Amino acid sequence: MQNILIVAHESPYGSEKLFNALRIAIALKEQETEVINLKIFLMSDAVYGAVKNQVTPDLSYNIQQMLDILIAQSVPVSLCKTCTNGRGVSQEMLIEGANIGTLGKLTQWTLDATKIMHI
Template sequence: MTSILLVAHDSPYGSEKLYNALRIALAMQEHADQPIQQKLFLMSDAAVAALSGQQTPDLSYHIGQMLEILLAQGVKVSVCRTCAEARGLSQERLIEGVTIGTLVELTHDTLAADKVIHI
């Protein structure tokens, strides 16, 4: 089984970088020729994407819903603890299933992954 770690840094809205990263993750889950194990680590402003209850009027996509789909497909989604704390995010404020992770966990996931994608 191929393991893929996706590390995202960009804000959920304002550019389409995170949106496209999640589109790639969803496509890999749905169209891989063989089973894959994906992990998503949200750092910097991408941490805000995991905030529960966001409203996105007039947008054609909803980052929170995309994260919920990935979680339902078994993708582990983590938010950098330092990044979350800097933005006032606590575990209780995150989308259900998203965990707060550490750089040590990110290091282990990086070393264990067959492929690492930074966006």
Template sequence: MQNLLFILNDAPYGSEKCFNALRLALNLKEQFDEDVMVRLFMMSDAVTAALPKQQPVEGYDIQQTLEILVQQGAEVKLCKTCTDARGISELPLIEGVAIGTLIELSQWTMQADKVLTF
């Protein structure tokens, strides 16, 4: 089994980096299901991607993509320092998304076969 860690840094809307990372993670999970473990750790402005009920004007929906990934077994965590800095630590998150720590990111990094950053 391949253990893949995606580290996302960019805001969910404005550029397509966040969405492209999620698309790749989703495609890998759909193609290789049992052969791949997907973990996503969101930092900086990427943490805002986990806020529900956003209404993007672009043609893609970050919430829906995250929900599908979670349903397919992907682990998704947000940097606590980053959520605190943005005042969103106490806000509701997309179901299945949790707040994590740098210690968890360090552990995930050491366990990963590949680390992809966006």
């Protein structure tokens, strides 16, 4: 089994890095295999990607919708507690299924991962 961890740091709409990371994650989940265990950890400004009720009229993509797709496919999505606190983001502001986690969780996910992507 491959345990893949994606750690994202970039703002959801300041660049396309988070968008492309989630595109890769969705593509991985579309593979016809059960041997991929995928987890996503959002840090820094990437935590804004999990805030609900996003309106993106000028863009062809919506980070919230992409995360919703992954969460519906049982992909754990966790956000850095220090990063959310520093940005005034609370659990109540997040989409369903995204949870505020700790450095301990990220550490365990890192130790369990066979592949790690930092975006």
